[in-house]
Structures are given as structure tokens and as C-alpha cells.
Amino acid sequence: xxxxxxxxxxxxxxxxxxxxxxxxxxxxxxxxxxxxxxxxxxxxxxxxxxxxxxxxxxxxxxxxxxxxxxxxxxxxxxxxxxxxxxxxxxxxxxxxxxxxxxxxxxxxxxxxxxxxxxxxxxxxxxxxxxxxxxxxxxxxxxxxxxxxxxxxxxxxxxxxxxxxxxxxxxxxxxxxxxxxxxxxxxxxxx
Amino acid sequence: xxxxxxxxxxxxxxxxxxxxxxxxxxxxxxxxxxxxxxxxxxxxxxxxxxxxxxxxxxxxxxxxxxxxxxxxxxxxxxxxxxxxxxxxxxx
Numbered sequence: 490x491x492x493x494x495x496x497x498x499x500x501x502x503x504x505x506x507x508x509x510x511x512x513x514x515x516x517x518x519x520x521x522x523x524x525x526x527x528x529x530x531x532x533x534x535x536x537x538x539x540x541x542x543x544x545x546x547x548x549x550x551x552x553x554x555x556x557x558x559x560x561x562x563x564x565x566x567x568x569x570x571x572x573x574x575x576x577x578x579x580x581x582x583x584x585x586x587x588x589x590x591x592x593x594x595x596x597x598x599x600x601x602x603x604x605x606x607x608x609x610x611x612x613x614x615x616x617x618x619x620x621x622x623x624x625x626x627x628x629x630x631x632x633x634x635x636x637x638x639x640x641x642x643x644x645x646x647x648x649x650x651x652x653x654x655x656x657x658x659x660x661x662x663x664x665x666x667x668x669x670x671x672x673x674x675x676x677x678x679x
Numbered sequence: 680x681x682x683x684x685x686x687x688x689x690x691x692x693x694x695x696x697x698x699x700x701x702x703x704x705x706x707x708x709x710x711x712x713x714x715x716x717x718x719x720x721x722x723x724x725x726x727x728x729x730x731x732x733x734x735x736x737x738x739x740x741x742x743x744x745x746x747x748x749x750x751x752x753x754x755x756x757x758x759x760x761x762x763x764x765x766x767x768x769x770x
Contacts, residue, residue: 494746500739503747510750517758521765528769547705551698558694561737562685655739662737666730670762673704673722678766 501656509663512626516667519622520674523615527678530611537612538676540605545596546676549589553665556585560634564658567641568651575654576641582661583634586627589668593624616675623667630664633657693736700725716770720763727759 499506527534563578597617600606607617637657640650685691704722731752735741740748 495744497742497744499743499747506747510754513754517754517761520758520762524762524765524769528765531769543705547701550701554694554697554701557733557737558690561690562688565690659738662733665737666733669729669733670723670726670758673719673726674762677704677722678719678762 501659502652505656505659509659513663513667516670519619520670523619523674524678526611526615533610534612537610537616540600540603541616541676542596542599543676545592546672549592550668550672552585552589552592553668556582556589557662557665559585560658560661563637563641564654567637567654572641572646576638579634579638579641579657583631583638586631586634586661586664590624590627590631593620593627619671619675623664623671626664626667630661633660690736693732697729697732700729716767719766723762723766724759727755727762731755 559578560582563575563582566572566578567575597620600613605613607614634657637654640646640654643650704725707718707721707725734751734755735748738751740751
């Protein structure tokens with residue numbers, strides 16, 4: 490008989506969860522480092538933060554949330570055998586990830602053209618490093634989603650593909666949830 | 680899967696709630712002049728509550744073994760407390 494601790498279905502697979510939770514913990518350390526640095530110069534961080542456009546950060550939060558919803562429906566469609574629809578939904582999720590990156594790139598370009606770089610002070614150093622590391626995650630996540638799209642279109646579907654698709658979805662949701670914290674941390678809490 | 684079932688599905692309802700929470704935290708945190716750090720603390724806590732629901736509903740941890748779900752939920756609570764305490768200590 491299964492105990493209450495192990496009863497239930499692991500979405501994806503445990504090895505994948507270990508990587509996801511480890512990555513989330515690395516980000517937790519980065520959140521702490523940022524806030525400790527802020528404590529050394531709260532006035533400087535508060536004044537630099539006003540250079541950021543809140544609406545840009547919020548729109549990007551909504552873009553990633555929506556991409557997560559699309560991917561949830563994609564995983565569901567894949568599981569229920571609607572592979573063509575799943576492929577289209579994974580492509581749409583990846584496209585929304587692309588929209589996030591374009592908005593992020595425009596924000597960075599705007600900062601650079603205003604003379605703001607990672608060398609413009611501690612706040613902007615952390616802003617560019619944290620959003621840069623997150624953007625790399627978005628790029629990798631888009632790669633995962635395109636992989637899921639390819640899996641949805643394969644002519645030789647296998648039973649194990651469902652777990653791969655679930656894991657790809659979990660990775661994408663992690664990219665989303667990290668931004669959910671980075672947004673208030675960088676755009677509001679400084 | 681019809682558009683109707685898609686719109687009425689549980690993930691879509693959760694997404695709508697997460698969007699609403701994002702707009703609320705935006706209003707709370709942006710209005711520094713009136714609510715100050717209390718608004719920012721509220722925005723941070725709302726962020727971690729949103730993360731919890733992304734985990735439970737989108738990552739499907741609601742039906743996962745309790746051990747895995749607890750590891751995730753512990754991350755949410757511990758990191759939320761850490762972020763709020765460090766934010767208040769540095770203000």
C-alpha cells in the first residue's frame with residue numbers, strides 16, 4: 490500500500506523536478522543577494538528603479554502567464570491524442586516567449602540609448618544580470634517548446650513522449666514563475 | 680476541444696485569477712506615495728501566492744505525491760519570508 494507521501498502521479502519525472510527545484514533555489518539565492526546589496530544603498534536603488542518602466546515589466550508578466558496557459562492546454566491536448574492541436578499550442582507558447590524577448594530587448598536597447606548600462610551602478614548591474622540570466626532561461630524554454638512541437642508532429646509517437654511533454658511544460662512554467670517574482674523585486678521593491 | 684470548453688476549463692479560470700492578481704499587485708506596488716512599503720510587501724506576497732498556484736495548477740502538483748508538492752510549497756513559503764524580511768530590513 491502506498492503511503493500518503495508517495496501517493497499520486499509525478500508530473501513529468503523526478504529527475505527533471507530535481508533540476509527545476511535546484512534552478513529555483515539558485516534564483517532564491519540571487520533574490521537574496523540583490524536585496525542584501527539593496528540594503529547597502531536603499532536610496533540609490535530607489536532612485537535608479539524609477540528609470541524602469543513598470544508597464545513594460547507588467548506586460549511581460551501577462552505575456553508569460555498567457556504562454557503558460559497555452560502550454561497547459563497543449564500538454565492536455567497531447568495527452569488526449571489531439572497532437573496536431575498540441576503542436577500548434579506549443580508553437581503559440583514559443584511565439585509568446587519570443588514576444589517576451591522582443592519586449593525585453595527593446596527595454597534593454599532603450600536603457601542603453603539613454604546611457605544606462607550595467608556599469609551605471611549596483612542596481613543596474615543586478616537588473617541586467619538578473620534579467621539577462623532569466624532571458625537565457627526564456628531562450629532555452631523556447632527551445633524546449635519547439636522540441637515539444639516536433640514531438641507532437643512525429644509520425645512515430647511513443648508512450649514515453651507524454652512524460653517528456655509534461656516535463657517540457659514544467660520547465661516553461663518555471664521560466665514563468667521566476668519572472669513572477671523578478672517583476673515585483675526589480676520593478677517595485679527597490 | 681471546443682473554444683467553450685477551453686474558456687471554461689480550470690486552467691483558464693486560474694489564469695484569469697493570476698492576471699487579476701498581477702493587476703492588483705501592480706496597483707499596490709506602484710502607488711508608493713500612498714501605501715509605501717506595505718504596498719510593495721503586498722505585491723511580493725501576491726507574487727509568491729501566484730507562484731504557488733502556477734505550481735499547483737499549471738505544473739500539476741495538486742495531484743502529485745505530497746512529498747514533491749511539499750518541497751515546492753516549502754520553497755514558496757521560505758523564499759517569500761526571506762524576500763519580505765530582507766526587503767523590510769533594507770528599507
